[in-house]
Amino acid sequence: MINRPIRVALAGVGSCASSFVQAVTQAGASGPAPAGVMHELIGGYRLRDVEFAAAFDVDRNKIGLDLAQAITVHPTVAVRHLEAPPTGAQVRPGPLLDGLEGRLSDVVPADPRCASLSEVEVTAVLRESAVDVLVCFLPTGAREAVRAYARACAEAGVAFVNATPEPVANCPELSERFTVQGVPLLGDDLRSHLGATTLHTALLDLLHSRGIRVTDTYQLNVGGNTDFLNLSDPGRSGAKQMSKRRALTNAGIDASEVAAGPNGYVKYLGDRKVCFLRIEGETILDAPLSMEIRLEVEDSPNAAAVVANAVRIAKTAADQGHVGVVHPVCAFLFKSPPVGMRETEALHSFQEYVEKTRRAPDTTVSTGLPHTPSRQEHSE
Ligand SMILES: NC(=O)c1ccc[n+]([C@@H]2O[C@H](COP(=O)([O-])OP(=O)(O)OC[C@H]3O[C@@H](n4cnc5c(N)ncnc54)[C@H](O)[C@@H]3O)[C@@H](O)[C@H]2O)c1
Numbered sequence: 487m488i489n490r491p492i493r494v495a496l497a498g499v500g501s502c503a504s505s506f507v508q509a510v511t512q513a514g515a516s517g518p519a520p521a522g523v524m525h526e527l528i529g530g531y532r533l534r535d536v537e538f539a540a541a542f543d544v545d546r547n548k549i550g551l552d553l554a555q556a557i558t559v560h561p562t563v564a565v566r567h568l569e570a571p572p573t574g575a576q577v578r579p580g581p582l583l584d585g586l587e588g589r590l591s592d593v594v595p596a597d598p599r600c601a602s603l604s605e606v607e608v609t610a611v612l613r614e615s616a617v618d619v620l621v622c623f624l625p626t627g628a629r630e631a632v633r634a635y636a637r638a639c640a641e642a643g644v645a646f647v648n649a650t651p652e653p654v655a656n657c658p659e660l661s662e663r664f665t666v667q668g669v670p671l672l673g674d675d676l677r678s679h680l681g682a683t684t685l686h687t688a689l690l691d692l693l694h695s696r697g698i699r700v701t702d703t704y705q706l707n708v709g710g711n712t713d714f715l716n717l718s719d720p721g722r723s724g725a726k727q728m729s730k731r732r733a734l735t736n737a738g739i740d741a742s743e744v745a746a747g748p749n750g751y752v753k754y755l756g757d758r759k760v761c762f763l764r765i766e767g768e769t770i771l772d773a774p775l776s777m778e779i780r781l782e783v784e785d786s787p788n789a790a791a792v793v794a795n796a797v798r799i800a801k802t803a804a805d806q807g808h809v810g811v812v813h814p815v816c817a818f819l820f821k822s823p824p825v826g827m828r829e830t831e832a833l834h835s836f837q838e839y840v841e842k843t844r845r846a847p848d849t850t851v852s853t854g855l856p857h858t859p860s861r862q863e864h865s866e
Pocket residue numbers: 497498499500501502503542543544545562580581582583584585586594622623624625626628631649650651675676677678711712713716785786788789
């Protein structure tokens with residue numbers, strides 16, 4: 487079998503985009519399935535079926551470059567694990583709106599053309615490039631810009647994956663647009679594959695499953711990429727704070743006063759992110775219990791592993807006529823899904839959705855050649 491490609495556009499060519507482009511490159515090389523890819527096949531698609539069709543940014547040093555080259559440009563600090571070959575997708579100017587407010591304007595030189603662009607130009611590019619799925623990697627706090635790309639996608643019939651915490655799936659007006667236009671929508675605020683939120687909510691699940699009362703907790707995060715630089719501005723970090731608290735609330739605690747969020751920009755860490763997590767609780771006889779964990783990850787590959795699932799789910803949902811918010815997968819892939827679930831329930835719902843896509847009508851084109859199952863398919 488050979489698959490049709492998934493034609494993907496990226497809005498925001500920063501650190502997460504860099505890791506995702508590298509992950510797709512790695513998946514295209516022969517050899518065993520890359521570590522961190524949960525499913526080799528989703529809806530008949532492999533990660534290597536991703537084809538980059540378009541990219542948008544507002545940084546004048548990135549616009550005009552091939553996407554594979556743009557992901558290496560300062561101030562992006564994602565680690566270069568491998569060289570990506572040219573993708574054929576040139577970075578285009580996107581509408582600036584509130585994309586670079588706050589500290590980002592000190593490090594990103596805006597291309598003057600972007601100030602006069604709107605979603606109309608984005609819609610036109612998406613149509614002419616035959617894009618299937620757009621991943622929105624805009625900075626947190628760029629609410630107007632995120633909304634503009636979302637409207638452009640709904641208009642062009644392009645599935646939208648909202649990696650940012652700005653409300654799109656959680657905005658009734660926008661999510662309704664996707665439903666009316668017959669387009670899938672996934673969001674909001676990508677979870678990291680194994681990051682602070684996932685570890686935190688999984689531990690809370692574990693404690694709850696044993697009847698342990700959680701009395702207090704915190705989750706402090708520091709990092710040195712431009713996402714952390716941007717989030718160090720209180721005017722830009724509001725949606726992220728809310729999103730993290732929401733994820734903890736869905737895990738069954740009152741998180742209204744819990745300190746959980748980005749807590750500092752430490753430049754020398756680069757793309758490394760360090761999380762300090764503490765949970766206090768009471769078990770039988772009100773005996774106290776506490777734990778402290780330090781988690782260190784490379785931030786952007788951690789996002790790429792989730793996007794590797796999300797783009798294939800988005801395309802599969804489109805193939806199968808699933809319109810509007812794809813609720814069964816959002817609680818697993820995002821911190822702020824419109825319908826929250828506990829960690830184990832979210833994983834179960836996601837896996838069930840993936841399993842159903844295997845039983846759904848085939849979206850692949852048969853070459854008549856026998857298919858050799860991969861290592862992962864054998865074990866699934
Ligand atoms: N790193 C993770 O694990 C993770 C996890 C969850 C969510 N996220 C979210 O993903 C988003 C992207 O993160 P990142 O680390 O890649 O950020 P980044 O700062 O490296 O990249 C953002 C890019 O967007 C560009 N941009 C700004 N305004 C724009 C506009 N109007 N149009 C097009 N491009 C524009 C910037 O020039 C930059 O290249 C953030 O909102 C972040 O919070 C990241």
